[in-house]
Amino acid sequence: xxxEISPNWRVRAITWADVPLPASVVWGQMRGLRRFLTAxxxxxxxxxxxxANEHFPPIGGALVIHHRMFGVAIDRVGKLLSWKEGVGxxxxxxxQRGKDVGFPHVCGYEAKAVDAGHSRxxxxxxxxWTARWVPRPVIKLWLxxxxxxxxxxxxxxxxxxxxxxxxxxxxxxxx
Numbered sequence: 001x002x003x004e005i006s007p008n009w010r011v012r013a014i015t016w017a018d019v020p021l022p023a024s025v026v027w028g029q030m031r032g033l034r035r036f037l038t039a040x041x042x043x044x045x046x047x048x049x050x051x052a053n054e055h056f057p058p059i060g061g062a063l064v065i066h067h068r069m070f071g072v073a074i075d076r077v078g079k080l081l082s083w084k085e086g087v088g089x090x091x092x093x094x095x096q097r098g099k100d101v102g103f104p105h106v107c108g109y110e111a112k113a114v115d116a117g118h119s120r121x122x123x124x125x126x127x128x129w130t131a132r133w134v135p136r137p138v139i140k141l142w143l144x145x146x147x148x149x150x151x152x153x154x155x156x157x158x159x160x161x162x163x164x165x166x167x168x169x170x171x172x173x174x175x
Contacts, residue, residue, distance in 0.1 A: 001147055003140050009129040011105065011139075015147045017121040019158035021165070023113035026121060027086050029161055030111055037065065037091065039153040040107070041146060044068045049077075059083055065093055081106060088122075101130050121158075123150055 001015040019026060030036050034046045049062035057063060057080050067074045078092040088110030095102030105127025111119050125147065129139055 001144065001151075003143050003147070005129060005136055005139060009132060011103075011125065011127050011129050011143065013125045013143045013147050015123050015151045017123065017151045017154045017158070018114065019119050019121060019155060020117065020162045021119055021158055022117055023111050023119040024086065025161075025165070026111040026119045026158065029158065030088070030109060030121070031085075033080075033089070036109065037107075039150050039157065041149040041153065042067045042069055044073075063091065065091075076102070087111065093127075103127055103130055121154055123147065123154065 002013070004010075004012045006012075021029075034048075037043050037046050043065055045066040047064040047066070048057045049064055059080055059082065061080050063078050063080065065076045065078055067076055075096065077094050077096055081090040081092055083089045088108065090106050090108040092104070092106050094104045105125050108122070108124040108126070110122045112122070114120050125143070
């Protein structure tokens with residue numbers, strides 16, 4: 001994991017999840033945007049604010065990210081910023097109070113093949129920390145926890161899917 005907080009409070013947090021699935025299969029799971037975004041321990045749901053498509057909004061399409069932290073529910077707003085089919089996507093995650101409060105950031109998700117049966121998912125959060133009264137070591141600990149839990153959740157989901165997929169292949173008669 002890499003965590004950086006620049007002197008002007010720019011945050012860059014990146015971690016990687018290595019999973020026992022081909023990249024195309026991983027992408028098939030990632031493209032379930034609503035469900036996949038809830039790998040973040042703070043994200044409890046996603047609503048597409050202005051899209052008739054139930055799977056994902058168009059690029060620039062608005063979303064509401066339902067957060068829960070310490071039992072408090074907070075809705076944040078965002079947009080689907082990028083979508084590269086078969087590779088990854090990025091969404092913004094902003095306070096409803098404006099772009100200068102509440103840690104405005106971009107969450108990125110990308111899948112790449114390691115080999116024919118394994119992939120690496122890169123998870124990132126980049127933005128500007130706005131609560132400057134919080135000591136930097138506390139911010140780094142918080143970011144470490146969020147990123148580690150997101151990675152753990154993604155790895156667990158992909159392992160469960162790999163196990164299910166393997167059990168389904170075992171049911172298919174061999175020729």
